[in-house]
Amino acid sequence: MTGAPTTTPHRATxxxxxxxxxxxxxxxxxxxxxxxxxxxxxxxxxxxxxxPAGVGTxxxxxxxxxxxxxxxxxxxxxxxxxLRMFLPxxxxxxxxxxDLTSAxxxxxxxxxxxxxxxxxxxxxxxxDLLAAIERGLSPLARVGVDVERIALVLALALxxxxxxxxxxxxxxxxQRARGRERDVxxxxxxxxxxxxxxxxxxxxxxxxxxFDD
Amino acid sequence: xxxxVRTDLPAELPADVPGGEHPDAPVSHxxxxxxxxxxxxxxxxxxxxxADAARIATFAALTAxxxxxGSLALFGNAVPITLQTLGVMLAGALLGAWRGALAMLTFLAxxxxxxxxxxxxxxxxxxxxxxxVGYLIGFVAGAAVVGLIVERFRTLTFWRVxxxxxxxxxxxxxxxxxxxxxxxxxFPLQTVATGSLMYLPGDLLKAVIAASVTVGVxxxxxxxxxxxxxxxxxxxxxAASPAA
Numbered sequence: 229m230t231g232a233p234t235t236t237p238h239r240a241t242x243x244x245x246x247x248x249x250x251x252x253x254x255x256x257x258x259x260x261x262x263x264x265x266x267x268x269x270x271x272x273x274x275x276x277x278x279x280p281a282g283v284g285t286x287x288x289x290x291x292x293x294x295x296x297x298x299x300x301x302x303x304x305x306x307x308x309x310x311l312r313m314f315l316p317x318x319x320x321x322x323x324x325x326x327d328l329t330s331a332x333x334x335x336x337x338x339x340x341x342x343x344x345x346x347x348x349x350x351x352x353x354x355x356d357l358l359a360a361i362e363r364g365l366s367p368l369a370r371v372g373v374d375v376e377r378i379a380l381v382l383a384l385a386l387x388x389x390x391x392x393x394x395x396x397x398x399x400x401x402x403q404r405a406r407g408r409e410r411d412v413x414x415x416x417x418x419x420x421x422x423x424x425x426x427x428x429x430x431x432x433x434x435x436x437x438x439f440d441d
Numbered sequence: 442x443x444x445x446v447r448t449d450l451p452a453e454l455p456a457d458v459p460g461g462e463h464p465d466a467p468v469s470h471x472x473x474x475x476x477x478x479x480x481x482x483x484x485x486x487x488x489x490x491x492a493d494a495a496r497i498a499t500f501a502a503l504t505a506x507x508x509x510x511g512s513l514a515l516f517g518n519a520v521p522i523t524l525q526t527l528g529v530m531l532a533g534a535l536l537g538a539w540r541g542a543l544a545m546l547t548f549l550a551x552x553x554x555x556x557x558x559x560x561x562x563x564x565x566x567x568x569x570x571x572x573x574v575g576y577l578i579g580f581v582a583g584a585a586v587v588g589l590i591v592e593r594f595r596t597l598t599f600w601r602v603x604x605x606x607x608x609x610x611x612x613x614x615x616x617x618x619x620x621x622x623x624x625x626x627x628f629p630l631q632t633v634a635t636g637s638l639m640y641l642p643g644d645l646l647k648a649v650i651a652a653s654v655t656v657g658v659x660x661x662x663x664x665x666x667x668x669x670x671x672x673x674x675x676x677x678x679x680a681a682s683p684a685a
Contacts (some may be wrong), residue, residue: 271570275625318572318626325628334627341570357554366652377489381498385547388502396506412650416524417657420531423503424496424658424665431495441489 248353254353255297260360264315267348274341283333286340290347297351308339309344315339383432395422489543497540501547504580506529508560525560526644529580530610530651534602535658537667541584541641549577574622579614586613588667597659597666603652610651611644 231257255263265391277283294304303316315335322331348357362379399418434440489497508525528548532541552558552568559568559577568577587609594601615637623633659666 256514260512275570321628321632322546322626325632335526338571345568354554354556358550361550361554374520377494381489381494381543381547382550384495384498385501385551386556388499389505389551389556392499392502392506393509396509412524413653413657416527416650417661419506420503420535420654420658421662421665423499424535425497426661427499428492430499431490431492434491434495 248352249297249299249303251296251298251351253297253351255293255347258351260352261363263348263352264357264360264364265343270344274337274344277337278330278333280329280333283337283340287336290340290343293347294343297347299347299350303350304343304346307349354386358386358436365413388426391426392419392423395419395426447466454658464639486579496536496616497544497547500532500536500541500544501551504532504548505551505556505558508558512535524647524650526583526610526614527647527651527654528581529583529614530587530602530606531655533584533609534591534597534605534651534655535665535667536584536588537592538585538588540667541588542581545580545584549580552577568623572622573618574625576614576618578621579617582617583609583613585609592667595668597655597668599656602655603648606648606651607645610648611641614644 274286277286317339318338319331320337322334358379361382362375365373365375365378396419399415399422402418403409403411403414406414504525505528507528529545532544535541536544548558555658559573587605590605590608591602592596619634619637621631622628622637623630626633
């Protein structure tokens with residue numbers, strides 16, 4: 229129980245850092261933009277694959293890519309772990325509605341899709357991905373969108389996640405001290421007001437630095 | 442009593458006050474999106490002030506934090522409820538349609554960049570081809586609809602925000618989420634819709650919480666409201682003096 233208040237900042241840090249695994253493989257060195265584009269194309273192509281042979285090949289290819297990136301089973305499991313609650317339900321439903329083979333193929337495909345995206349997550353720094361997104365948005369500058377400003381908002385949001393998580397931890401501790409930990413409103417109102425104050429102070433600071441000029 | 446006097450006002454005032462100088466916030470708010478053809482209003486809508494940028498970024502982060510496990514121990518963690526969709530409703534209600542939708546887009550960009558910020562620790566580009574892709578689009582559309590409804594009013598009240606949250610945060614989300622989930626998983630629409638019924642009580646509860654929290658936040662911090670009427674007391678509203 230005594231450890232509870234300190235867990236929030238730690239968790240927030242790990243969230244903000246993403247799941248990047250340091251490495252020097254070919255996949256690590258590949259630029260973020262093409263990696264994202266390739267991922268999107270592969271994911272869409274995979275959604276069309278419904279045969280056991282096709283999904284089997286995809287599984288082998290993705291496993292090979294994890295090996296190429298020097299990622300062990302632990303990193304791979306870290307990426308597909310969020311599916312562990314969802315997948316058994318989907319598998320059971322598909323078995324019931326269709327047949328065992330389709331259920332196995334479709335469930336495997338889902339795991340492969342998530343693992344493939346996780347590969348990009350593990351081999352690319354969040355800052356590189358955000359920069360790639362910014363570059364991807366740059367054509368919008370022609371229709372009057374301020375891409376630099378969007379990039380700043382993204383960076384501010386990224387920075388705000390641990391700050392707000394920390395605030396949430398403090399608010400929760402305060403509510404716990406007052407014995408009102410089950411009162412959602414007593415948690416959310418101070419959290420949102422605190423976030424709003426934080427935002428407005430940030431806005432003032434930006435304006436003082438000539439952001440609106 | 443004071444409120445009923447105030448709501449009568451717009452009906453009487455436009456007769457002698459020119460529309461452009463009417464102090465009522467929603468009236469001056471409304472024409473902006475419709476007259477998107479005119480150059481000035483279109484560019485000003487695309488332009489983000491420092492205050493807008495900061496609030497958008499903060500609400501993106503808030504939505505992420507609300508989705509983290511343990512950010513709220515509802516019934517002692519027995520129910521794995523996260524409040525992520527509460528972030529959608531709050532962003533719409535407190536930032537308005539335009540900025541609320543941008544806050545959700547910012548949140549989704551962070552998710553796409555690989556941060557495990559979606560409830561259940563999901564993240565990365567895979568979620569945009571996964572079964573819940575419709576709900577993710579619904580984050581943006583839902584926040585926009587909540588904001589559009591809320592902006593029609595002059596003040597935020599519990600019931601108004603509740604209606605906006607149910608329409609934007611639930612109906613719009615389901616309307617996008619259920620068909621796309623059926624498409625991705627290959628289940629019949631009927632099955633997915635029936636399966637989604639189990640989220641209904643939790644989502645209703647979140648709409649109630651969103652309404653109650655919004656009203657509480659605006660009371661504690663009036664400039665939080667997207668409605669100018671709430672944010673600062675009207676200076677030249679005749680009805681204010683007889684009410685006081």
